[in-house]
Amino acid sequence: MCQEKDNLENIRVLYQEAQNRRTHLSQVIVTNIGYAITLTTAIWGFFGKGYIDAVASQYEKQRDLAPWYLFVAALLTSIVVILWRLYTHYLDNKIVKEYPWIFFYESKLDVPGCDLIKWKNFIEKYAGKDSDIWAKAKSLDAEQRRRFVSILAKRRRYGCRGHNGINLAALVYLIGVWILAIWLGMEIHQEAFMALVVSVFSLVAVVCAYGQQNPSEEDIRSAIDKALENPG
16 A cells, blocks of 8 residues: 555656746747847848948948848748748757656556547547547557557658648748848849749748648547557
C-alpha cells in the first residue's frame, strides 16, 4: 500500500513536470509571435523610410536605389517569417512529444477530464462517428494509448491545432509584401517575382516537412494497430 502511494506520488511529479514543459513551450510560441511582428514592423519602418527618402531625392542615382529598399525589406521579412514558422513547428513538435506521457499519467492519476468520452471525441473527430475504428480504440489500455499518441506524433499526424491557419496567414502576408515590392518597384519586378516564388516555396516546405497535420482515418487505424502489436 505504501509502495503504491509512492508510485502515485512519483507519477504525480512526472505529470507536473511534463505539464510545466508543455506550458513553457506554449508560452515561448506565443511570445515569438510578438517578436516576429515587432521585427517585421521595424524592418518596414526602416526600409520604408529609406524608400520614401530615395523617391523624393533630387539625385537620380538615389532614386534608382528606391526599389531596392523594398526588395531588401521584403527579403528580410521573408527570412523572419520563415524562421519564425520553422522555430514554431520545432517547439510544437516538442510539445506534442509530451502528450503521450501526459495522457498516460492522467489515466494513472484519474485526472478529471481524462475519460472515455474525451478519448472517443478524439477518435470521432478524425475517423468519423460511424467508424468501426472506435470498437478497437476503446479496447486500448493506458500504455497502448500512450503508444498510439506517440506514433501519431512521430508521424506528424497528431493534428495541426490551429497552426495551419497561422501558416496560411503568414503565406498571405509574404505574398502581400512581395506584391507591394513589385508594384512600387517595377524596375526590379523580375528579381522580386523570383524571390516571391522562393519565399512561398520555402514556407510551404517548412510546413510540409515539420508541421503536425490532421490524421486521416487510415492514419488512426494504422496507429491503433501498431500500438496493439508493438510494445516498443
